[in-house]
Amino acid sequence: MFTSASAALESSSFVYSQIDPNYVRGNTGPNTKPSFTVDEAAAQLIRGGWALNGYNVSGQAATITYGYRATSGTMPNDTGGFSVFNEAQILATELVLQAWADVANLTFVRAGSGTSGGAAYSDSASLLFGNYSTGMDGAAGFAQSSYSTWGSQVTVNAGVWINSTSYGNGTPAVLNYAFQTLTHEVGHILGLSHPGNYSATGGETLSYSAHAPYYEDSRQYTAMSYWDESNTGADFQNYSASAPLLDDIAAAQSRYGANMSTRTGDTVYGFASNAGLPWFSATSASSALIFCAWDAGGTDTFNFSGYTSACLIDLRAEHFSSVGALIGNVSIARGATIENAIGGSGNDTLYGNSVANFLYGQDGRDLVYAGGGNDTLILGHNDDTAYSEDGDDTLFGEYGHDFLAGGFGNDTLYGQVGNDTLFGEGGQDTLIAGTGNDTLYGQDAMDVLFGETGNDFLAGGTGEDRLYGQENEDTLFGEWGADILDGGNGGDFLIGGLEADYLTGGAGGDIFYFDTRTTAADFVFDFDRAQGDRLALSASAFGVPAGFQLTQGVGFLTGAGVTPTATTATVYFDTATRALWFDIDGNGASSASVVAFLLNTPTLQAGDIMFI
Numbered sequence: 001m002f003t004s005a006s007a008a009l010e011s012s013s014f015v016y017s018q019i020d021p022n023y024v025r026g027n028t029g030p031n032t033k034p035s036f037t038v039d040e041a042a043a044q045l046i047r048g049g050w051a052l053n054g055y056n057v058s059g060q061a062a063t064i065t066y067g068y069r070a071t072s073g074t075m076p077n078d079t080g081g082f083s084v085f086n087e088a089q090i091l092a093t094e095l096v097l098q099a100w101a102d103v104a105n106l107t108f109v110r111a112g113s114g115t116s117g118g119a120a121y122s123d124s125a126s127l128l129f130g131n132y133s134t135g136m137d138g139a140a141g142f143a144q145s146s147y148s149t150w151g152s153q154v155t156v157n158a159g160v161w162i163n164s165t166s167y168g169n170g171t172p173a174v175l176n177y178a179f180q181t182l183t184h185e186v187g188h189i190l191g192l193s194h195p196g197n198y199s200a201t202g203g204e205t206l207s208y209s210a211h212a213p214y215y216e217d218s219r220q221y222t223a224m225s226y227w228d229e230s231n232t233g234a235d236f237q238n239y240s241a242s243a244p245l246l247d248d249i250a251a252a253q254s255r256y257g258a259n260m261s262t263r264t265g266d267t268v269y270g271f272a273s274n275a276g277l278p279w280f281s282a283t284s285a286s287s288a289l290i291f292c293a294w295d296a297g298g299t300d301t302f303n304f305s306g307y308t309s310a311c312l313i314d315l316r317a318e319h320f321s322s323v324g325a326l327i328g329n330v331s332i333a334r335g336a337t338i339e340n341a342i343g344g345s346g347n348d349t350l351y352g353n354s355v356a357n358f359l360y361g362q363d364g365r366d367l368v369y370a371g372g373g374n375d376t377l378i379l380g381h382n383d384d385t386a387y388s389e390d391g392d393d394t395l396f397g398e399y400g401h402d403f404l405a406g407g408f409g410n411d412t413l414y415g416q417v418g419n420d421t422l423f424g425e426g427g428q429d430t431l432i433a434g435t436g437n438d439t440l441y442g443q444d445a446m447d448v449l450f451g452e453t454g455n456d457f458l459a460g461g462t463g464e465d466r467l468y469g470q471e472n473e474d475t476l477f478g479e480w481g482a483d484i485l486d487g488g489n490g491g492d493f494l495i496g497g498l499e500a501d502y503l504t505g506g507a508g509g510d511i512f513y514f515d516t517r518t519t520a521a522d523f524v525f526d527f528d529r530a531q532g533d534r535l536a537l538s539a540s541a542f543g544v545p546a547g548f549q550l551t552q553g554v555g556f557l558t559g560a561g562v563t564p565t566a567t568t569a570t571v572y573f574d575t576a577t578r579a580l581w582f583d584i585d586g587n588g589a590s591s592a593s594v595v596a597f598l599l600n601t602p603t604l605q606a607g608d609i610m611f612i
Contacts, residue, residue, distance in 0.1 A: 025318065029215025031231075036214045038318055038334050042250035044195055044214070045224055050147045051191030051255045052106070054154050059257040061105035064156055064189075066097070067112050069130035070121035076144055076161065081133030083164055087115040092172035093129055095277065096182045099243035100190060102262045102277075103294045103333070104252035126156045127189055131164040139200045140166040141181045143188035160185040174278045175288055180240035183223045187244070192224050192251050200226070220320070220328050222247040234320070234328030241290045242279045246318065249294055249333045258335060264297035269330075269338070270323070271306040282306060282324065285344075289324055294333040300340065302330070305362060307344035315341055315353040315371070343380075356391070365400075370407065379404075383418075392427070397434070406431075415440075419454075424461065431458075442467075446481075451488070460497070469506070491532065496522040503596075505533055513612075514595050515541045521579070521594040527601045529608055535580070537571075537595065539611040543584050544569050548611040556606035564592070571595075573604040580604070 029035040036044060049055045052062035068090055072082035085093065097108045111122035136142055145158035162169050162181065172178035195217040198206050208218070208227040216222075219236075220229035222245050229236050244252060268274050270289065273281040279291045285308045293300075304311050304323045312322040315338050321330040332338055341350050345363035352359055352371035359368050361380040368377050372390040379386055381399040388395060388407030395404045395411065401418045408426040415422055416434040424431055424442045431440045431447065437454045443461035451458055451469040458467045458474065464481040470488040478485055478497040485494050485501060491508040500520045503512055509532025512524050527533050539546040550556035550571055557564065557572035564570040570583045578599055583592035598604065 024215060030233075031215060033212065033215040036216050038247060038250045041195070041214070041216055041221065041247040042254050045192045045222065045247060045251040046255050048191060048193045050145075052147075052154065052156055052189075053256065054149055054152075055147070058254060060255075061107070062154075062256055063107040063109060064127055064158075065109045065111055065125040066127040066129070067110060067122035067125035068093075068120060069128045069159075070118075070123050072130070073123060073128075075132065076136075076142075076159075079132040079135035079161065081131075081164070083131040083133070084121055085129050085131065085162075086170060088171050088173075089129075089131075089162070089169075090115045090120065092179055093182055093186075095174075096179070096186055096243070099183065099277065100186060100252065101259065103244055103249045103259055104190075104256040105259055106190070106252070106256055127158045127160070129160045129162070131169075132161050133164050136161075136163070137200065138166070139163060140169060140177070141185050143185040145189050156189075158189045160189065174242050175239040175290060177240045179242040180219070180223055183241065183243060187224050187248060187252075190252060191255055192248065195222060195225050195247075198226060216247065219245070221245055224248060229328065232328070234326075236290055236326055236329055237288070239288045239290055239326070243277070243291060246292045246331045246333060249292055253335075258296075259294075260296045263295045263300075266298045267295055267300045268303050269293055269301070270303040270342075272303055285309075285324075287324060288326060288329075290326070290329045292331045292333050293336055293338060295336045295338065300338045301358075302338055302341045304344050304348075305342045308346055309344070310346035310364070311343055311348045312351075313341045313343060313348065314351045315339070315357060316351060317353070319351075352389075361386075370395075374409070377404075388425075397422075401436075424449075428463070433458075451476075473508075507531065509533060511536050512596070514538065522596045524596050524598050525600060527598050527604075527608075529605070533608075535596075535609045537582070537609065537611050542569075542582055542611065544611055546611060550606040550609055552606040556609065558604050571606075571609055573598065575602070 024035040026035050026037045052064050053060040068085045111125040112120050114120045141162040143160050148155045168176050168178040196211050196213040198211045208231045212227055217225050218227045218229050218232040219225050220232045220234040223241050269280045270282050307324050309325040314321045317332045317334050320328040340358040342360045343362045347364045348366045350359045350368045352375055354372040356373035357375040360378045361368050361384055363381050365382045366384045368386040370388040370393050374391045375393040377386045378396040379398050379402050383400040385403040386395050387405045388411050390408050392409040393411045395413045397415045397420050399417045402420045404413045405423040406425045406429045410427040412430045413422045414432045415438050419436040421439045422431045424447045426444045428445045429447045432450045433452045433456050435453045438456045440449045440458045442449055442465050446463040448466045449458045451474045453471045455472050456474045459477040460479045460483050462480045466484045467476045468486045469476050469492050472490045475493040476485040477495045478501045480498050482499045483501045486504045487506040487510050489507045492510045494503045495513045501522045503522055504525045511534050513536045515538035560576035562572050564583045572581050578597045580595045580598055581592050582595050
């Protein structure tokens with residue numbers, strides 16, 4: 001009648017290992033181009049060798065002076081129409097320089113101050129910014145630099161030129177193309193090249209398919225690319241990144257070392273951000289975000305709680321999240337760790353990483369995967385699903401009809417409100433149903449299951465488990481192992497399963513069910529006819545017709561040392577040993593087996609037993 005519930009769920013690890021199917025980063029990409037790892041992409045970006053700290057120097061900090069041109073000086077060939085940077089351009093450039101300095105050991109020392117008037121401009125710096133309006137085939141901007149060394153001293157003479165007639169360049173704003181142009185051109189000064197050997201000034205018609213040397217050559221991965229993020233499956237909806245991206249950060253850190261003083265506190269990215277830069281902050285459901293998070297310490301949070309569209313939030317470094325109705329727009333730099341994630345009101349998917357995570361789905365029908373740490377998962381107000389993996393995790397279903405799976409660690413699962421399904425899986429788990437009619441599977445190891453309120457189904461699994469039905473009418477199934485079952489209040493159905501189990505019905509008319517003939521008999525502690533308890537035997541397991549009825553004194557015997565006296569199926573209760581026996585043919589020990597020991601039961605009647 002009852003079979004094992006342990007096969008009802010495969011391990012959640014297969015789900016976690018197959019997420020993010022477009023993530024390649026090595027070998028061949030989905031469009032047959034080579035796929036570069038982060039290290040390979042970083043090496044490609046700095047393949048030119050020269051940087052502020054010399055030629056092919058790795059991990060060494062650098063300092064450069066910069067200013068905003070007061071005069072044109074000698075403009076590059078084929079350019080004209082000089083103008084100084086306006087206030088908006090200066091403010092944007094200051095943010096771009098801070099963004100590069102945040103991720104790598106770079107120090108920018110300004111010549112001049114302020115955003116307007118004579119004091120804001122200077123021609124006395126190694127790196128100068130200015131505008132042009134003609135020449136360079138109408139490019140949005142370009143960078144020029146020369147490097148020379150004398151011993152360990154590096155001399156840099158560099159300029160960033162921005163086309164003042166190009167759309168938006170005079171009024172750069174966060175997430176517009178003008179801001180990305182500044183980030184791109186400063187990247188060149190720092191020694192980063194285009195991912196491929198292409199240039200807008202070459203007169204050639206360029207395309208991703210013909211000129212991108214590897215799959216990740218797109219503006220999803222690097223601000224140094226010419227190619228739209230859609231080529232690698234992302235969608236920024238006509239917005240552009242305002243700061244270095246995943247591969248840019250790796251390249252800058254390879255050349256100058258990682259800045260380990262950046263955002264070392266508990267940083268929040270997204271809503272209620274304290275990250276300090278505008279592209280990390282969202283203020284409404286329509287806010288767009290495009291960034292790669294470099295974070296040197298603290299307990300940090302991706303807070304996307306204000307979004308109403310479905311979010312995919314991935315806390316693994318070098319992977320992408322899709323938030324605010326954009327696709328592949330947020331990532332985490334290699335070596336950075338973000339610990340926590342908060343979803344919005346859409347149907348979100350949250351993935352943890354290898355450290356201790358706090359993952360909160362909030363509203364919507366969410367899917368939450370823990371990683372390898374000791375995680376806390378809170379689902380929210382709808383019908384949600386949560387999978388744990390390694391680590392000792394805590395999962396909260398909150399409201400709705402939720403599905404919670406514990407994983408390999410010693411997990412604690414709370415169904416809370418709603419009709420929930422809880423799987424402990426591997427490890428010594430604690431499953432607490434909450435309100436509603438819940439289904440609990442302990443599965444492997446020694447688990448503890450609590451039904452709480454509602455008509456619940458509890459199945460222990462393979463270990464020596466403890467099952468507590470508590471309130472209402474519950475079904476408790478010990479399965480394998482020597483289990484302890486306690487029905488609590490209400491009329492409960494108790495099944496010990498294999499091996500010798502300990503069964504307590506509690507208050508209410510309970511049914512103690514036995515479906516195997518085995519030498520490992522169960523112990524029943526509180527059989528009480530007066531409150532309506534019954535003993536149920538599986539007709540098929542014991543070889544009798546369903547509905548078979550015992551007759552007092554013939555098919556059923558009771559007494560101290562009693563033995564069968566007829567050649568028919570007989571159940572007999574030895575009041576001396578408290579053993580309840582079943583004998584299929586009445587021949588005694590050769591065919592008889594102990595069904596259970598009925599402790600604290602002075603008498604038994606034929607009507608107390610039924611075959612189902």
